[in-house]
Amino acid sequence: MHGPLPTGYASRTYQGDEDHAAIATLRAGCAARDGIDSRSIVEGVPTAAQIARFSASLDDPTEDQILVVRGADVVGHTAVTRWQESDGTWVYLHLGHVLPGHRGLGIGSAMLTWAEEHIRALVRRHGTAATAVFGANAAASATEATALLLEAGYRQAFRLMELEFPDLRRLTAPGPPPPPGITLAAVEPHHHRAAWQVVVDSYAHNPFVEPWSYQGFRAELAKPGRRYAAWDGERMAGVVLCSLRPPDHSPAVIEELCVRAEWRRLGVGRALLLEGLRGLRAQGASSARLTTSTTNPHRSYDLYESVGFQRRNEHIRYRRPFDAGGGV
Template sequence: MTATQTPPTISLRNYSEPDDLAAIAALINHCHIVDQFETTVTTHELKQALEDPDTNPEQDILLAFSPAGELVACGKMWFPPKENETVGGLALHIHPQQRGQNLEMSFLAWAEERTKTVGSARQTQVVKLRSPVRNSQRDRMQFLTANGFIPERYFDRMERSLLDPILPVQLPPGFSIRRVNHQQEAVAWVEMFNQSFIDHWDFHPLTVEEFLRDVNQPDYQPELDLVAVAEDGTLAAFCDCRMNPGDRTEQHTPGWIAVLGTRRGYRRIGLGRAMLLAGLEALKTTGADIALLGVDKQNPSHAFRLYESVGFTIQMTNTVFCKYL
């Protein structure tokens, strides 16, 4: 990064202390209001995100400050474990009044250099940088395109009112639905998850340590974490739902179908549909009045058609942009 890339009145530094979290949350939420995003974040959620092993906070979070000490931009990177390539992810939030003043270039230069550094350490021949953008962010899409990025993947966010009737759950014979015992079944759940998503785009295996860290968070709701069990005790399918207090508005209390999957060998018998309907019922019982989920437009199991069949409609689309370095 060169001195001319950063506006002269702006100072940059890496994340260094938990006191930064409140300012980061305030910046993200302000950007979301201006950009008409529906979600908010809390300092607690940001603190949880810093525990992600894919991110080194002191190296993978860059902050920009005005002369008055106000946080005006934040970039966060993550590097999932991959065997044959290095993929850096970049999420960027810039205060609306600071956009278009070369801060974007400063953060992009930092992200590219950081990704190359990680790629060199991992000794992979393929090194690339990704950045997800909501399709309503036209300026950001144009900026990335002008700097060598191309669209790589598209994801829809879908929604469904929980005030509308939910179809009854119909399980195939021999299966039952219950809560997961996350302490005793951690290994079995992780195996099921990995078998369910091994043929999906950008898959990297979940570890037992990652699973246990997630379910031991204080806001984890075990009543929303459901599994379908075969007669022999095999965990065959799952629906992990979440309710984020920061998503609540005056009009709605949203709930998320966070992860829905069916183990290979148990597909095409109705388990995915049954688990989705069970998840919707669980969210409604817990107090949600609208259900949200994200889906890969090119999902190999044709999940989009399943979601449409139970009443979900597209709310918005995200594009993942990619640049090979």
């Protein structure tokens, strides 16, 4: 690791399966201090199996993450992942966690320095300097991580609000009808491409969006859940995509709720949302969650709160312009 660690601490590379349980224990140890909700669909408390899947998703699991240890105990972990957004920006995101009892000693700063230097090496290798940015996440409740990022020059790019419908038994049945001329129906396989296009078009002018391929969309629809479309005659006006989470289906997730521009503000979104929630309840889900940007120009959170969703937390994406050299 570049940058000093306190006496008695050392860094080491990721060693595969044997580290997954230790990293999961670290994350669980951070949750209460950072206000992390174990049921969150954005940043919860991952299991060893989920840590294993995340590690496998990295470009190079051994190169792209490090652990900080004191003796045999893992007290810190950071990892770097990347993706390209629809406007061509390459986001190099680093994710770091330090056990509360080991904070305030410079471990977080040392991990941040390592992450940025590793990202610089990756950017040189990938040739993406013209479009790269440093990225980091922090829940609004994670005050220490937020302070570290702000001090290092990171600034908020956007906020995701996480909301929950806590008890699907509260849904009335059958609920209000859709607007006149609109019919709701399950999305059938021969409608998949049309539904995908509704989602893609809904994000066409939104910043910070990673392109969603049709193949990725089909993979999402292969998961357990319910998907409904709103139809105005032969035209698809909107879609709602809902998925179930193992092992007990709750909280289920409203993955997407998208309505084409000419049908907005008519009640189509509300009708789709309620249909999706009823479908999830029928499949055994007891609660549901979703996220929405606080800068959404359509104020989607007003709709969600009006049908009974409650705010749980806000998750913030921070960014800093890429620089090719120098420290934090």
